[in-house]
Amino acid sequence: MIEIKDLHKSYKMGSNVLHVLKGINFSVKEGELVAIMGSSGSGKSTLLNILGMLDVADSGEYTLDGVPIKNLNETKAANYRNKFLGFIFQSFNLINYKSALENVALPLYYQRVPRKERQAKAMNYLEQVGLKEWSHHLPSELSGGQKQRVAIARAMVAEPKVLLADELTGALDSTTSYEVMDLIQKINDQGNTILVVTHEDDIAHMCKRIVYLKDGVIMKDEKVKQIKASAYV
């Protein structure tokens, strides 16, 4: 599903050049649940941003579902993001004046799906994350866990190839984190490919594979025995 070859990325900070990714090689197959771990500054967020086409690599190849991702302009990137990717953020990033339902339906608006169909689909996904009764509430009326579940529904609604989650439990307490991870595992069990960036060991071990990043290179890439989050709930 994801192929990355010799990926480099550096940032200019004034006169200094900060080399963040120093030749990353890695691939993800369909249906995998991969955790990318590393301390802050290890380059994990940069890697995720490049995978999410929110940022562009300096050199290297990136293929997503057989499509080479290169020469991106904003419009093209927006198209790919909309078609291939679903994002889940640490800070949820829901639009605060839109209800849960409208937030979930928003990616479909940019796919030019008619309003009725949009809402039916969004409702369907809200039901899947267990928030059907909350569909007309604003984000400010939801708890953190509920907000993240709305965000997951939003990431899922466009049926993307890959879900990218950036510290998705970072703003949640551990019980809620496990609930959210339980949901992620269920979505993965349905065959969806998911990448989770985290620095929490327990969250990482709820995935099927862990990639350790340090100083811009992959230190270790291992399959792990998945711990089911439902055991903690």
Add this chain to the structure above:
Amino acid sequence: MFDLERWQEIFDTIRKNKLRTFLTGLSVASGIFILVILLGFGQGMQNGIANEFEQDAATSVWVWPGVTSKEFKGLNPGRSIQLKNENYESSLALFGDEVEYKSPRVFVRNVQVNYGKEALVYGIQGVSYDFQFIENAKMSEGRFLNYQDVVSTAKVAIIGNKIKHDVFNDVETPLGEFINISGVLFKIVGIFSEREDREEERIYIPVTAAQQVFNGGDRINNMSYTMPVTENFDEAVVQAVAFKENLQAHLQKAHTVAPDDTGAIHVWSALEEAKRYYSLTGNIKFFFWFVGICTIIAGVVGVSNIMLIVVKERTREIGIRKALGAKPWSIVGMILHESIFVTAISGFAGLIFSMGLLEIVGPYIEVDYILNPSVNFNVAISTVLVLIFAGAVAGFFPAWRAASIHTIEALKDE
């Protein structure tokens, strides 16, 4: 523009951000409102001045004597000038071709006027038959003086409308009634109306009667003329000024007055004055435009400011939308669409409200020099369009910048 989905999205946004929308709209509407009211009063002022000025014939030239202030050819200063019939006649002989209407005027003083037992305290003026046109008097009943009256020294009088209302309430019409002026009976043959009450408090009698009956000799108090109306205003002014200067020079010579002694014989040309008035109203109009344009600029700056804040406030939302697959242009389009919609609606609301106010209140405004303030509809419409355009331009740059901010940066924006 005709994308229904986009409209729905925008109405959603507007409905859920009422305060923001209201404030944007208010600044636009008040800008337009102030501009239209200002322009309206500028126009009102121009109307008012034009109206004040239209009381006498627009091309009239008036002559009245004064006192010399300079020694000339052995004559002392401080000498009063007295116009005579011969001055009037010689002026006609010299410049008769240049004028359209002309009339001498004699103020009849120290007389008693009675109607029956009632004493009338109104000015009596001996004039010629042309004077009606010089004063722009409208005959409401009967006739004005005619040639025959003047030549035959007829004992006839023309009274103002106000005198009719003040004195002749008991009779059906004052026409045919007689007034007694120091023992001489004058028959009322006409009633005139003027724009101002003050000018209706006059009784006109033939100039010949005024001189012969009331011991006036050949003295006259002033002379008045009108110039023929020409198409070109500037040309008319040039003619009037030339006539005025020639006439003044002629009279100064006839009365042995120094050529530079302008106070001895006054010659006043309405056209010349009109030019001054017109340039004054032009200046006033310019001033109102200036203030109005400053208001518009303030409005544009206000709208820009609000757009800047709105876009700033929505940076994170823009980031989210981009992460979800919104193209940069669709974001710029959405923000512009919303801002143009809001400025257009509120701009036209301000326009309709202010024009309505002018339309309803305008005709009731009775202040000197302001008459019927109104505004040119096209001008008002174009200012609204300018404001909408300015709002769009002002909204475009921050929107474009926000749409081109790196999505990650936009998402970090708090």
